[in-house]
Amino acid sequence: MTEESLRSVTVERTSTGHFTATNARGGTISFGTGSDPHGGAEFTPVELLLAALGGCTAVDVDVATSRHAEPTRFSVAVTGNKISDELGNRMTDLSVTFSVAFADGEGADRARAILPRAVKSSHDRLCTVSRTVETGTPVTATVDDA
Structure with a gap:
């Protein structure tokens, strides 16, 4: 690295x-x-994880759509279930849902048209946070010598 x-x-x-x-x-x-x-x-740390998932994709989608039109509404809801099972404590059923609106006009029409593609592109390759969660990157925890 x-x-x-x-x-x-x-x-x-x-x-x-x-x-x-x-x-x-x-x-x-x-x-x-x-x-x-x-x-x-x-x-909480879990809520920060949810915020990171939504925030990462929101940034990508905002950059792609707002170059065409300023949204009149831009909200991202992120949910998941915290469970404890044989694998330990973890989140399941993570979901990122966009609610975005644009005013009327040619630029707004372009922004609306690319919105689904921007969300998919962020999810499939751009958002580092969701890509890391989905690929299951290992985490190493150590203690420095005191």
Whole structure:
């Protein structure tokens, strides 16, 4: 792998069950167990996975369609079932559903026409997140020497 292909985040514990992930550009997102004692509605890691699945495809589809017309509605619903079986805890039945609308006009007609193809292309080859999940890439977990 090259330096250009490497992607990384650092996850730091902020308190019991609560964490902040920081990317190489300094962006942050907080998450945890979903039971924020301060009343916040933090995301859980599973919800972040769902957001990554929807977000990755949404970016691809937005780039392809919005060059023709600005959407009047662009929403992506991502669902799945969390189960525990002989394979351990995991998600099944993952589904990404787009709800996109465009106003009238020639550009909007082109955007509507390419929408299904853009969703399929993202799912089949462009979206790194869904492609990684579907191909079943192994994950290695290690502990650094303290």
